Structure formats: C-alpha cells, structure tokens
Amino acid sequence: MWIVFSLLAALAAAIVVTLSKAGIKNVDSSLAFAVQSVLIVLASWSVVAWQGVLPDVARIERKTWIYLVAAGVVTCVSSLLSFRVLKLGEASRTSSLKRVALVFVIILATVFLKEKLTWQVVAGAVLIAVGRS
Secondary structure (H helix, E strand, O other): OHHHHHHHHHHHHHHHHHHHHHHOOOOOHHHHHHHHHHHHHHHHHHHHHHHOOHHHHHHOOHHHHHHHHHHHHHHHHHHHHHHHHHHHOOHHHHHHHHOOHHHHHHHHHHHHOOOOOOHHHHHHHHHHHHOOO
C-alpha cells in the first residue's frame, strides 16, 4: 500500500511544481510560498481534527517534538529554496535536480536511522543521480 501512496505523493508533487511555477510568474517566490503555507496549515490541521487525533498532540513526547520542529524548520527552508529556484529556472530542470535529494536521504537514513543499505538501493540512487538532467 505504501507504493500507492508514494506514487500519489510523486504525482501531487509534480502538480505542485507545475502550478507553483505558473503561480510565481508575477509574484515574489517567498510570498507565493507564504500563501501556500496558509492552506497547508489549514488543510493539515483539518485532517488531524477530522481523523479525531487532535487530542494526541498532548501525548507527543519531548524528543519527538524536537524532531518534528527541526523537520518543520528544514521543510520551510527547503520550500523557500524550492520556490526561489522555480522562480529562476525551468520547472522540468529544477525539479529533476532536486531529485538528487534521494541520494542524501539514503545517506542520512543509513547513518542516522541505521537503515539497511542494499546494492539495489545504491544502484537506484546512482541511476537517479546520473540521470537527473
């Protein structure tokens, strides 16, 4: 099932890039991100409330909060950079270069999360990195 969600997320990301590129044509990239962020906040908290897991916020452990806040900060930086690069370059070229992030994910997951590194994962990362543009 995770493959289905992964493919849907990839499709959604492609649509986001396309719509964002069209949307930032005459708008500052940071302003465009701020507008989208408002919707992201509203939609994500609406889903949490709809799923009935809002009370779980009080049960989140301190260490988990630190990870989530740190990830949120990095997400903001990543998004601001992504919007800026979309403003400066072609969507097809900038998005393909961002896919090199998979290589960084593999390295970080191996080092920090102790995920198993297989030859298939390495081969896939190399193919993506080499075929990025």
